[in-house]
Amino acid sequence: xxxxxxxxxxxxxxxxxxxxxxxxxxxxxxxxxxxxxxxxxxxxxxxxxxxxxxxxxxxxxxxxxxxxxxxxxxxxxxxxxxxxxxxxxxxxxxxxxxxxxxxxxxxxxxxxxxxxxxxxxxxxxxxxxxxxxxxxxxxxxxxxxxxxxxxxxxxxxxxxxxxxxxxxxxxxxxxxxxxxxxxxxxxxxxxxxxxxxxxxxxxxxxxxxxxxxxxxxxxxxxxxxxxxxxxxxxxxxxxxxxxxxxxxxxxxxxxxxxxxxxxxxxxxxxxxxxxxxxxxxxxxxxxxxxxxxxxxxxxxxxxxxxxxxxxxx
Ligand code: SF4
Ligand code: SF4
Numbered sequence: 288x289x290x291x292x293x294x295x296x297x298x299x300x301x302x303x304x305x306x307x308x309x310x311x312x313x314x315x316x317x318x319x320x321x322x323x324x325x326x327x328x329x330x331x332x333x334x335x336x337x338x339x340x341x342x343x344x345x346x347x348x349x350x351x352x353x354x355x356x357x358x359x360x361x362x363x364x365x366x367x368x369x370x371x372x373x374x375x376x377x378x379x380x381x382x383x384x385x386x387x388x389x390x391x392x393x394x395x396x397x398x399x400x401x402x403x404x405x406x407x408x409x410x411x412x413x414x415x416x417x418x419x420x421x422x423x424x425x426x427x428x429x430x431x432x433x434x435x436x437x438x439x440x441x442x443x444x445x446x447x448x449x450x451x452x453x454x455x456x457x458x459x460x461x462x463x464x465x466x467x468x469x470x471x472x473x474x475x476x477x478x479x480x481x482x483x484x485x486x487x488x489x490x491x492x493x494x495x496x497x498x499x500x501x502x503x504x505x506x507x508x509x510x511x512x513x514x515x516x517x518x519x520x521x522x523x524x525x526x527x528x529x530x531x532x533x534x535x536x537x538x539x540x541x542x543x544x545x546x547x548x549x550x551x552x553x554x555x556x557x558x559x560x561x562x563x564x565x566x567x568x569x570x571x572x573x574x575x576x577x578x579x580x581x582x583x584x585x586x587x588x589x590x591x592x593x594x595x596x597x598x599x600x
Contacts, residue, residue, distance in 0.1 A: 293401045293403075294434045295435065296318060296398070297319040297397070297398050298316055299395050301317070301404065301408070302316075303410070308474075309423045310472070312417075312418040312420040313420045313422060314407070314423070315424075315425050316423070316424050316425065317330065317333055318431075318435070319426065321333055321455060323457055324490035324491075325489045325490075327521075327558055327574075329559070331565050332395045332569060337396065338381070338394055338395065338398075339377075339394075340381075340384065340393070341395050342374075342392055343568050346391035347370050349370045353386055353392060356386050357377075361376040361377040393568075402442070408443060412448070415448060415449065422443045423451040424440065424451070426453070429454060430454050430462040433462045440470060444469045449471050450470050451472040451473070452472075453474045453475075453476075454499075456476070456500060457495050458495065460502055473507075474512045474514055475499070475511065475513055477493075477514075477531050479493060480527070480531055480534055500538060501538065504539070504542045505538075505542060510549045510551075511538075511552070512552050512553075513551070513554070514553075514556055515528065515553070515554070515556065516558055518558040518575075518578065519578045519579060525588075532553060533596055535551060552597070555586060555593060558580050559580050560578070563576060
């Protein structure tokens with residue numbers, strides 16, 4: 288691997304000791320940029336591609352240090368001595384963040400090389416080896432930064448790590464095809480089988496998502512874990528989950544017909560509102576504020592539907 292020409296990309300977090308993003312103990316690398324705009328998104332800082340400022344007024348002590356360094360006039364102290372922030376004037380240079388010692392201002396997203404990312408990932412190699420873990424690319428959608436993702440994955444494979452990706456599947460197949468040789472496990476969302484309802488919930492049709500799922504099932508032999516974030520009104524009716532489970536069963540059958548054997552599974556994840564504060568700090572409208580997360584009982588009922596479908600696979 289040529290370490291002098293490592294590809295750069297934009298990430299917003301590297302989370303060590305993850306236990307929900309694939310097998311074992313993992314490091315999850317979150318890349319910025321997503322082609323869907325799910326109104327309940329649990330990682331809204333991953334939606335936009337560019338780095339951006341998160342501002343938490345509750346932490347601001349109106350010291351004015353940010354005003355002095357921002358040449359774009361995004362910060363001001365008003366006549367009452369209160370700090371104001373105009374996001375529309377911000378170029379995300381990050382200078383004000385360095386001056387804000389209360390961390391009312393935080394830069395979300397930074398450009399790194401694949402080599403730098405993998406150096407961080409390798410810090411926990413011992414935990415991957417003892418737990419059967421590895422490295423997961425998440426986001427955002429890692430397939431939207433294909434060259435960067437490919438190099439991270441290839442470097443991790445060269446180090447003998449298990450690799451996984453979490454993706455929304457809404458892109459030309461070539462975005463993912465270049466990553467697949469370096470991936471051990473693909474985790475992909477299916478949110479709604481009805482194209483119009485999918486568009487209403489995510490901003491895009493599910494046509495490309497389902498096409499990606501189909502090609503993954505039939506043209507590859509990668510283990511596939513389809514995931515459904517169960518969101519009230521979006522896909523929490525019995526019929527919604529049954530339609531997704533039936534589709535996954537059909538994909539599983541199509542894979543076997545194609546002579547492939549790697550497992551295809553389906554997992555339901557409950558919507559939650561833990562991301563609420565992130566929306567505020569990013570200046571985004573949180574349209575899921577009034578949604579009640581599904582109860583444990585409801586999740587059990589929906590998981591039973593999935594189990595019924597996959598048992599008859
Ligand atoms: S530097 Fe931070 S604490 Fe000071 S006024 Fe700016 S945002 Fe508020
Ligand atoms: S990130 Fe740069 S442009 Fe944006 S508010 Fe801070 S200093 Fe101004």
